[in-house]
Amino acid sequence: MSEIFEEVGVLDQTFTQKTLKNGINIYVHSTPKFKTTTFCMFIHQNLARETATKTALIPFVLKRGSKSFPTSRKMNLFLEELYGTSMGGDILKRGEIQIMQFFMETVNHNYIDDKSILIKGLTAFKDMILDPLVEDGGFKEDYVNQEKEILKRNIESLYNDKFNYAIERCFQEMCKDEAFSIYKYGNVEDLELIDNKILYNYYKECLSHCPIDFFVLGDVDEEEITDLIEDIFSFERKEITQVKPDFVSKFIEKPNYVEEKQDVNQGKLTMGFRTNTKYSDKDYYSLMVYNGILGGGTHSKLFQNVREKASLAYYAFSRLEKNKGLMLISCGIEFDDKDRAIDIINQQLEDIRKGNITDYEFDSTIKSLVNSYKEAADSPSMIISLYLDSIINGTQRTTEDIIENLYKVSKADVINVAEKICLDTVFFLNKK
Template structure:
């Protein structure tokens, strides 16, 4: 893999990240706006990406904006929100053709930066803030998204697990916001918060492709103006919470397939040296079809329709997801616990260790082969407040030893068992 060089500049309250590569025929510019998770603001932040991509002052509706994107040789604009650790991130992305590959095109970069700046800083507004029709429509869109989680039982079970596991913690907050807060939200409130966000959020701008850095820097500085003081608040260190008491929650609904989701505290985050070993632990435990969860829970015992695990590396959480028959709850839960114990006991071979490291490295390389995937990997450093190049990440994974995996496993504690099961099912000890 080519060495990836990231050049960082702090200019006028903007953190610029330039990544030069000739691998792609497009340029990607991604703006990341970061703030703490907060119940008072999360619904507003969840709604803003929907509104911002609906139009600007110059291109006041979605069709006018789309015509401009088409005019930029089929540029693609996306905006969304998400949470990493106890941070709420809004991402606005623009991918467009590199003018070097287009005969007689010399202004694509200028127009693209201007357009992205306008999406962020000059949205379509009316007398009460944002365009009123857009505001009402997008409130409805977000309400649909929130209610759709109730119908997607896997997403619902994971949301409920985090509700129970992270009570009194910012990470518990729902990333799509809350319907009751949407019902009380006015256009004026949202617009005021949007202006506050532009002033206060930490703003990182990634530019990836084959471009002239000095030109792009000036374009961004000229169109996205902030003061030196804006957005300079340092990131909070990653939160680590220990298990106070183990929890078991059983909820009943009209479901055919029960969802058994279990949350663990890893006591290890992206900031720690043991982060690499934790990634390898997850690969062996439940990250791949060759992992212990898949083989033992699904294949050998035929207890689960699916069984896998996922890390939240900035918060220090490990989630196990499984879909089971309602009557198999205790058996499945106990076999999952046995797999955790097997990892703590070092019950895996050097061959399995090496194969898993190769799988993780290949997965990371595949992610880095996509511009937006590479930027997400680089942005982890901002969230985790730790500098780590992609090369260091890959080498860190390759160098993990069996003893390091066992040691990181020894720190993992079960926190909460959440079961969503059928109303007729008989569960309990």
């Protein structure tokens, strides 16, 4: 069959990078493809018990008010006038790095009646991050107290989301003695230790010492926007602390089994593995293919065998935590089917180790991975997220590099990488 459609599109999102004197990295990518301009700022911090809860609280306190917009209502009134410019902050966790993420997205001025929308948006963005509402040497006390309460509820409400709860608990049990076990929003107990002054001083320290990356993506003039950001964000900083995802290599003799009982209707089976392969390793591509064959889509062994053949589950998949070198399997099953499901899953792992990989499984995996990388270029947030991953892991890979390397992976490579993968912890959410 001849291909009648042309394949158009650009693969590479080339960001122009500039490092300011204070160490802040600016990455700008100019493209007319999108109707918005996206700004993202990432403040990186090592994930540690002493700082995690404070770090988690900051974006939420900053959203509450700044010098020019002392309440979030005033800030929102302003943003809505700017054609619903969206602005906010949240926490990301990449391996053992905790990241404060701030974002702002405005409609490109070509589509609306306000040529200064970008400047106005950027001013509000800067205000939120750099000019918080301060009283008596601390953040506004009411805001901190209210946000502490909300963060507490937010941490506790993970329990309501059984799917993610089971995944988080599996990682927690697995990495008990490692920083990775810390939840991205920190700990409820540590909230007591935080007040408005402690938090403000901690934030000032972060601004002085933490690595900061600033992304701009949209139909912008690269030079002009870089100058603008340089003007706004050239504040004084001190020596920059190193952060890294902190990969550990670990081979497990006997896997840990943990069960928890709740009043639920479906059992959630999660299995955590050490891949002993890190993102910057050469054979990371083989690991990606391994994961794809095992549980990365409808073509995968887990979907085909746990769902389609045995009809045990509606969902069954595996995924990688690439920064920390972990792999996770998750499925939702009848409580009584647990042992059968584990047997089937183990059989799949064993089959890959033995090289029982069909051409269909192998080829479909490569194609599906290539497809998802190419698709990522159609979304501003995915473009930035992938680039951020490569910055964190110190490997500046282009999408083209990744695709080229994926095509080079052989079945033998997959079998080799499989040798290093070992089951660490099984977590089962059972009924009472």
